[in-house]
């Protein structure tokens with residue numbers, strides 16, 4: 507269990523993390539979502555005690571992580587996969603971590619096997635592809651067989667097979683009762699991975715709830731109505747309290763179900779040639795919720 511309470515980190519006048527409060531529970535995969543620069547990495551670094559909070563607190567299993575000797579046995583983490591000594595082999599890299607945390611060396615070969623790097627274990631990391639580095643980073647997180655695992659953007663650089671493997675791994679780790687906390691700036695990456703979501707924007711909490719609750723809150727149903735008689739139907743829909751956007755003979759209606767629209771049209775003898783319900787995707791829900799907190803917009807998107 508990870509408990510974050512009123513956690514705040516300021517760099518000069520920049521507030522990177524702003525009074526965040528949430529709990530990450532064991533037995534589930536929790537997605538940590540937010541646009542670029544929203545404070546995900548800063549938060550994860552504070553969980554690990556790599557950054558000191560300006561105020562607030564974070565505990566892992568009821569204690570600040572920095573209080574724990576042999577840290578890798580308590581929390582495994584993949585942070586920046588570029589942050590490795592390129593001159594070392596994968597095996598040597600993991601052996602250093604194992605020694606520092608009193609983990610038996612045999613475990614190194616086990617995790618290399620598990621992440622699919624056994625064959626490349628004696629090659630220098632400098633020659634590794636981005637995806638191989640990610641796998642090595644994941645091996646490092648698994649090394650101490652910890653009950654709590656943090657992954658910062660673990661899917662970056664992985665091919666579709668790798669993405670599928672990582673998703674399966676996260677599910678399995680959670681099913682074993684571990685706490686699995688995974689960051690991403692892409693909703694699509696979390697859609698098939700996470701049970702719970704913590705969504706932030708500009709360092710502030712936007713949502714902390716299950717994936718299905720999140721989907722329900724963001725997804726406003728709309729109904730597409732095709733009719734040759736849009737000018738007759740529109741005032742009828744408005745009178746029922748619907749919102750209507752018109753594009754020629756196509757109306758996008760929110761606030762009324764397709765069944766009610768169909769009945770209304772029948773009662774007033776308006777011909778319909780299309781009646782389709784559309785659910786917003788999770789991606790759209792995420793974009794809508796974080797729209798006000800996107801920090802880096804491309805010029806033509808402003």
Ligand SMILES: Nc1ncnc2c1ncn2[C@@H]1O[C@H](COP(=O)(O)OP(=O)(O)OP(=O)(O)O)[C@@H](O)[C@H]1O
Nearest residue numbers: 517520522540541542543544545546547548549691
């Ligand atoms: N060492 C630092 N000094 C100054 N500002 C910093 C520092 N580290 C982070 N920031 C700022 O804090 C904010 C949050 O950064 P952070 O890296 O935590 O975001 P993120 O959500 O991980 O983004 P991304 O999706 O791009 O990885 C950004 O505005 C960033 O510029």
Ligand SMILES: [Mg+2]
Nearest residue numbers: 546547548658
């Ligand atoms: Mg980051």
